[in-house]
Amino acid sequence: MSSPSAPAAPTAPTLADRIEDLLPQTQCTKCGYAGCRPYAEAIAAGSATYNQCPPGGQQGIQRLATLLGKPVIPLNPVNGHEGPRRLAVIDEALCIGCTLCIQACPVDAILGAAKQMHTIINSLCTGCDLCVAPCPVDCIAMEDITPGLSGWDAWTQEQADAARHRHDLRAARLQREKQENDARLAAKAAAKLKEISAETPLTPELRAEQQRKQAIITAAIERARLKKEQSKGQEPE
Template identity: 65%
Template sequence: MTATVPKTLAERIEDLLPQTQCTKCGYPACRPYADAIAAGEASYNQCPPGGAEGVARLAALLGKPDIPLDTTHGVERARPVAVIDENVCIGCTLCMQACPVDAIVGAAKQMHTVIAELCTGCDLCVPPCPVDCIAMVPVTGERTGWDAWSQEAADAARARHDRRVARLERERAEAQARANARQKARETQRAPDLAPAAHDTPPASDDPEAKKRAIIQAALERARKKKEEMAKLGAGPKNTEHVSPAVQAQIDEADARRRRLGLSDGANASHPDESDEP
């Protein structure tokens, strides 16, 4: 004998909902709405696709009075089907991402189309379309609410929605796993360079910056000695009193660069306008 686990109140409420997953009730799907009704957080008359008959079904289950549909969430209507104007569609895939039951097929930058037999008429594909190429066309004539729907259609829509939710969750998990793997690989590559031990510190001679400073200092020393030799021969630098602003700016920039590098040419430079008057 197989034991049967009794359904929760939320599960029995969900069984009575049309499973259009339209969010008009104020919840992201039919199951969250059922949970809210069971918890006393939502009223049982907030489902426009179920219409008056849907409210009556829920009232009977809950042992509550049959009340009118709350039209602030929408009105009972004939069931529509989404139709895409394929001449205008740009293949952005936004409608495919919005469809809660995977009733739209297509590919990026390719024409999309709606599988009419799978469409629940939820309207969710209309707002994200950037070119306004989707129309909701009534297909059930005068029949509205549950008269325009069936329990078989509701069960099929529910199954497609559950498969879609599971697929999206699996894709998110796989994407997160790939991101974690990439991050771990980057951290592994950086690890040897983060905190080298004291005995691993390269000697100053192997330090590129130290080499650069030594080369510059040697060049400055050679220039200083050459300037001293030229001065002894009476061939000192010319035009030291009337330096152009452009040349002086270059001199100042060179001096600043030497100071940043901690270098000195052994000479005391002075601006022409700072020289002592005779």
């Protein structure tokens, strides 16, 4: 009887992983990248400097400099300025329920539905302010909630870890919704093609074209199915 196989050894964290662990996970994009992970990868690749994160502030630069074995340098003002942690606040009397802020929030910290009043879940808000610009009625303001405290004095590692988890869950959900929508559209196209075929006498040319389109649709449905299966295995718990 064969002995059970030993569990696979854990993969050692990459430099990008270690850099990401030191970022505040506000996902604010002020660094010039789409989120903390892309910024970490850019630092690891040498295409970005380690002083582009305003939420991390000078303490964040110190952390990264220590990891990278580089000198501590000032925050790049092009990316913004260090300051107190902020909280998004919605003027509920002005909110029209457009959902644009919900779509912009990288950590699902806004609660609401179409044509219904939205509200911020204060404990989840990272202060990224990405919800402000899309609002068509300017009903969102950013308020300082840690006066006198900035960087890692205003934000804990536990909060950063929780924000990263919510960001990852949101990314997985959006990917799953896209795959489901792609599959739904492909199935709808297949049904429509079948309906047209039933109503139209098929010449050899039309039959060949129908078969070509059906093969494309079948392949699209199968790709969507495989992606859905893969995302189930990769989705954070």
